[in-house]
Amino acid sequence: MSVNPFTTAKEEVDLSPAVADEVKTTTCYMCACRCGIKVHLKNKKIRYIEGNPEHPVNQGVLCAKGSAAIMQQNSPAKLKKPLLRVGERGSGEFKEIEWEEALALASKWLGDVRKTDPGKLVFFTGRDQSQSFTGWWATQFGTHNFAAHGGFCSVNMAAGGLYTLGGAFWEFGEPDWDLTKYFMLFGVAEDHDSNPIKIGLGKLKTRGEAKFVAVNPSRNGYNAIADEWIGVRPGTDGLFIFAIIHELLRAEKIDFASLARYSNAPWLVIDEPGKSDHGLFLRDATGAPLVWDVAKKRAVNANDAEIAPAFAGKHKVNKRNVVPSFQHLANRYLADEFSPDAVAQTTGIPAKTIRRIAAELAHVAFEEEIVIEHPWVDAWGRKHDKMVGRPVSFHAMRGISAHSNGFHTCRALHILQALLGSVDVPGGWRYKAPFPKPIPPRARPAGPTQKPGEPLNGPPLGFITEPSQLLVDENGASQRIDKAFSWEYPLALHGMMHTVLRNAALGDPYPVDVLFMYMANMAWNSSMDVSGTLEHFTAKDESGAYKIPKIIYSDAFWSETVPYCDLILPDTTFLERWDCISMLDRPISSAHGAGDSIRQPIIKPDGDVQPFQDVLLDLGARLGLPGMAKDGEAIYPGGYVDYMANHERGPGIGPLAGWRGKGGQDHGVGAPNPDQIERYIENGCFWTQDLAPEQQYFKYANQGYLDHAAKMGWLDRPEPIIFQLYNEDLQKFRLAAQGHGNAQPPEAHRQRIETYFDPLPLWYMPFEEAQGDDKEYPLHALSQRPMHMYHSWGSQNAWLRQITSSNKLHIHTDTAGELGVVDDDWVWIESRHGRVKGQVKLITGVNQQTVWTWNAIGKRKGAWNLSKDAPEANKGFLLNHIIAQVLAPDKEGHVYSNSDPVTGQAAWFDLRVKITKCASAESGFTEPMFERLPALPGSTAAPDVSRYGSDLKPPPTGMAAGEKPLKSAQTRDWIGNRHENASNIAALPDGKGNKITKGIP
Amino acid sequence: MHPAKSVIYFTTASGAGYGLMIWLALLAAFGQGPHRLFGVAGFGVAFFLIISGLLSSTAHLGRPERAWRALSQWRSSWLSREGVLAILTFMPAGVFAFFWVVLGVNGGLILVVGLLAAVLSLLTVYTTSMIYASLKTIPAWSNSWTSINYLLMALISGGILALMLLQVFGVEYGAVVPASVVLLCALGAMAKLAYWRTIDVSPARSTAQSATGLGQFGKVHMVESPHSEDNYLLKEMGFSIARKHANALRRVALLCGFVLPMALVAAIGTVGPVMAMALLFVAVLFGAPGLTVERWLFFAEAKHVVTLYYGQSDV
Amino acid sequence: MTSLPTNPSKVKLGLVIDLDICVGCHACAVNCKEWNTSGKMAPLTDMQPYGAKPDGVWFNRVHTFEAVDEQAGTSRTVHFPRSCLHCDDAPCVTVCPTGASYKREEDGIVLINSDTCIGCKLCSWACPYGAREYDEDEGVMKKCTLCIDKIYNENLPLESRVPACVSTCPTGARSFGDLADQNSDVSKLVAARGGYALMPEQGTAPVNRYLPPRPKKLGNSLAPRMLEYSDDNSAGVLARWVDKILSA
């Protein structure tokens, strides 16, 4: 380099530096979206992670979290060794122990329980993606006290959809992004389909012909790019949906043809109030439902191929008074109370807007039909020469489900989708395999095992269709620790993790022995009422013993929960282990076809940690659990990857669907294949199988699809799936509450069951609002997921926390004006349960009666190996502190969980608050402020500077001065959404990104 | 803009140093000296201020050891030009000082050299000012008052220092020098007032609307910052000072930096030498902090257009 | 020479960002950091990564703005990524005293030579767009390289030879290409969508373009008429269905 101060040192840039020594594919787990990634490794370090362009989920894109995986791997909060608690719970005093000691201790604790009363093991897992495995383990162990976190997450959506359409908006379906012309998004900030939703919205908007309507109290993120934002008042979407249905009914803009064929709308319902079968379907001797045939003027089997069913009108059939179920539906929603004018005030949506939205929906559904010229055969053997679509689609998530009235709201939206005839049609909302399922799916939850030391007689979770299936004792008391499937929360399909600590500590319904948790930050952001929950963790009886005697926990990081547990089994990061994203669980299927995927270890762990799944199999073998050990030998000595390839859940059905059979020729069902994992890796760690064109739509009644689904093991019978708009199963509970049948609710719950088990969706004011005082707590308080953070685990990430290390309370400018607060003021946010302090940010894109903040940014001091002055702990705050675990006692003094009365879904978004400006001495720091947790045992302080990549920087080219730069590859223009843009811009070549499909080679 | 101590010291000290250098050359040109002691002190102070100022400016650099590279871009960069001129100035200034102080020579060629040093000093101060005045991104700087202020301030601070040294070393200086300093102070005060008026009333050059191109949808304001803690841009460019404080400081700067020195210098003709010395001493005592406050304000009050992305509505 | 190239580049590579579909997800910002922290400008140092004031070098930052029209009573929220615009008249280049900041003649990319930068920060003062990032730890300025070590990189497959922020963008809001060529794909996109430059009054002649958010589709353009009710009361509606074959 020249040292003459008057000459310019010219730089020669190496345009083609070597990027990696090796590129490996795997599946991202910075969130639950399951994107495919390509990890570039250099000197055994991660050089770069990019989305795998071949992968069906993300098609090459990668979100902020995924890109930050490098820093997750680099986190100073990683656990490094098994820990045994030596101080009090919460003190964070541990000693490091060897794995052998840890596993011996765990198997002793577990073994003791199993020998006496396996149900005293409470096994709850959190954000894991191996629930079919952990659930199977629980079954083999013999505890029915198992669930994952879904009960506090989105069970309302899952149940609402599964009990209506046999699939749900959530992860079980997706809009037909490429064809839909009208898309409505209800209450979504980010969702599990993180990248697919973004890809879909980008395409949809770029196509330009579709309209995107966002229904959300807040206008950030996805909602900001909507064509129309409807700033609904929280908890009132049900009314909005009913008013739309009201309008559609009045104008007869209903797809009667579709309903006649594919729904129970015409099924005849017994209409004899007081009778024990009032409100149930009238069935013939074979159990088949009946419809009134208008042409034949008599009742016929609803399953007959050619029917002309009536949608209204009373009839007498077999001496019973009956009406089509649709008449109930129409009667309910045609009522004046659901007219746009009647709901405008409560929802905050002007009546004329509701009328216009209804008109737009009707217009697109019925006047802008899409026709795909592809013949298909329906379940009645009738040939259709084309596929006709009503291109209206909805997607919805926790904004409507995380309310105490969420189940009914979710069901209402699924019903609206069906009324418009746009379920699984071109341009509509589509199922992802293995959905649709029978309504509801046929698995029933198993109760407590009959004999200690024996497995359960079925899976711990399932679908209830009538009161006799509830898991209650002879007094009607819950048999499960979380009270799922009890009279209190009968359809709690996903369990109720949010009630476990409280119930276990209070011994309600009974005391437990071992609490075993995995990947859930229950001592902080996944619990309601954090301080109450911490008291449950540490509660002691008179003898000074912990009321929850033993807590085993697997985490990978120094989270807030680790210090509250007794035995810590440190997990690897997702880049260090095998995982299996299975069709038995939450696969990567899309509307186009089925798919599943794996994770493979990309780098070696830097601590003495073990993949939890391996540990679970090891424990299973030590305990001699069936399926895991035989004659004292482990069945899967190779650990989880061995299980992935060789386990069979049913004949020929295993965790992975691809390349089964000896030669890998079978898909779906087939013998285990010793090379299966290798085949996955060769294929980028995933398997997909597109449905044939004739199977793509109308899957609920498409014979080609149904046969395929049965062959693949997704359905036990290739029979059509009929939408249950009117839900008879719910009516059975109501009948029980009205005094019919053997299984009747205890008095305390009778009224509640009768009210909320309505066979048609209803709306009621969310409990917190109904119980509270409007004047005292006038505002709704919500949390939302930041797109770049995943719950608590993003804050240890050096890059992501730079984006958000503290959260503000967003408040409408006008509301702030009334309260006299300005940007950055510190305020108390107070609910009936307590108060928390934070800073405000004024915006206009929010419902005026609503305030919101980012979820899970606030951290406890000392956790995650952040410094004690980290903003997360000093300025960041959680709304969880002020969300009560239980509702105020009812008239009889009964205390219910702060949850939906049907499904037990945690009602996070029912929170009502008042805002008051802090005194100046109170400003500057958040409260409540908990005692600082000690440092992670055996850890070193986090670094003050991070220079990641300095050692991977390409060396200088060493080019002599004046030498011509290297000849380099040509660049090619990259057009985002090239295909959609090409459809609008003349002369823009079609293709994807920088690949052109026609013209230029 | 963040008022960095090193830059404030650099611009004020080197400005005063070059100002003093100019005065020394002018004094010589108008027949003063050579006076050995006064010369030692005068050049000593001038060189000290210039060199310490330049050194201080390198403290602002991330890589001071590479500072020499800054000479290369004189064709385009005012900072580079300043570096080149600063070095160039040392040559005639050194020769001049050597002849004047060590050899005791004045007049003739040395005078020319001295005047050359004065011209280069003036140019150096001008290049310094142009570093700021050339930045379109900072409307408070990119106006013609910036250079005028820098030049006047250099002459004022240099003039007061020269007067003080003349007085200390008992050198006769007549009435022209103090009169000029008084005049410069008056001009300086007016220029400063004009500068403030300019920056107060000039319409915004850029707005949050033009910065984002979103003006067609209404008035634009930031609702979510890219990072919750301050980043480099905000630390460097996001500094802001409340109007109230700025106004108070402006009064301090005007009073201490211009009005008081002007009055004091005007008064020296009416008092005895000891008293005059005392008055000049007081002038320096107030003038130095006054001009420092002025320079601090020059940074602190200047808004950078990048703040439009961070909540400012116009700059 | 840190003067701008005397032969203005024939190729002007740059980015095009579609504000109509950007959801503000920060994917571009983080993937940019990820690529570049081991790339030409490595490292993109982070100060206090786990401390009180975490602050590191980023070449791309995503803001959110609201535009409020009080008269019309409307407001909208727009996400807004911000990175170097590779200006044609780049003031960050001309102010640089060392020549460390330069604009490539070949493709117009504005780069910093971190071996000769003295960290005077002047270029960051000169840039109107906040595109220059000072690395406090190394004492040098850093900035977006337009992923120069990626876009031409023959070790990568074609679909990866594009700036990191572009290929990663989940919504497809980012495009890349030669904005000098009026017939290039990106130029066509810009023309079709009315792409604009930021702060033209600063005279920097940016190469990057932003595509404006499109007009919102409200009812009038979509639903031609309101629904006509088949009867004026609900009983009447129901009565109509009693004998009617509705499944035609």
Ligand SMILES: Nc1nc2c(c(=O)[nH]1)N[C@H]1C(S)=C(S)[C@@H](COP(=O)(O)OP(=O)(O)OC[C@H]3O[C@@H](n4cnc5c(=O)[nH]c(N)nc54)[C@H](O)[C@@H]3O)O[C@H]1N2
């Ligand atoms: N206020 C409010 N609270 C809410 C919600 C809300 O909307 N508002 N949402 C609720 C919902 S839907 C959910 S799902 C929960 C989510 O909350 P959690 O399920 O608690 O999710 P995380 O906080 O991410 O915690 C998961 C735990 O897993 C650990 N972990 C991360 N990676 C690994 C790994 O590879 N192995 C192991 N063993 N552990 C790992 C983390 O360190 C962390 O302790 O939050 C709930 N809480």
Ligand SMILES: Nc1nc2c(c(=O)[nH]1)N[C@H]1C(S)=C(S)[C@@H](COP(=O)(O)OP(=O)(O)OC[C@H]3O[C@@H](n4cnc5c(=O)[nH]c(N)nc54)[C@H](O)[C@@H]3O)O[C@H]1N2
């Ligand atoms: N980046 C990121 N992605 C995630 C997660 C994460 O932590 N980070 N978590 C994952 C998990 S566990 C889950 S459960 C999903 C959740 O995915 P989402 O459901 O998208 O997440 P939330 O943040 O709970 O968003 C709820 C939205 O509903 C709105 N809302 C609240 N009340 C109402 C209402 O009454 N009506 C309507 N219409 N809207 C309402 C809120 O304003 C908010 O926008 O996201 C998953 N994906």
Ligand code: SF4
């Ligand atoms: S959405 Fe992001 S974090 Fe989640 S799996 Fe995909 S890339 Fe990873």
Ligand code: SF4
């Ligand atoms: S990645 Fe795309 S959508 Fe996300 S912030 Fe960047 S430009 Fe916007």
Ligand code: SF4
């Ligand atoms: S955006 Fe800023 S850094 Fe980039 S070329 Fe323009 S002036 Fe220079």
Ligand code: SF4
């Ligand atoms: S900081 Fe470096 S690149 Fe910027 S102007 Fe100074 S020397 Fe040039």
Ligand code: SF4
């Ligand atoms: S072009 Fe490359 S360096 Fe520039 S912002 Fe995008 S990713 Fe970052």
Ligand SMILES: [Mo]
């Ligand atoms: Mo969740």
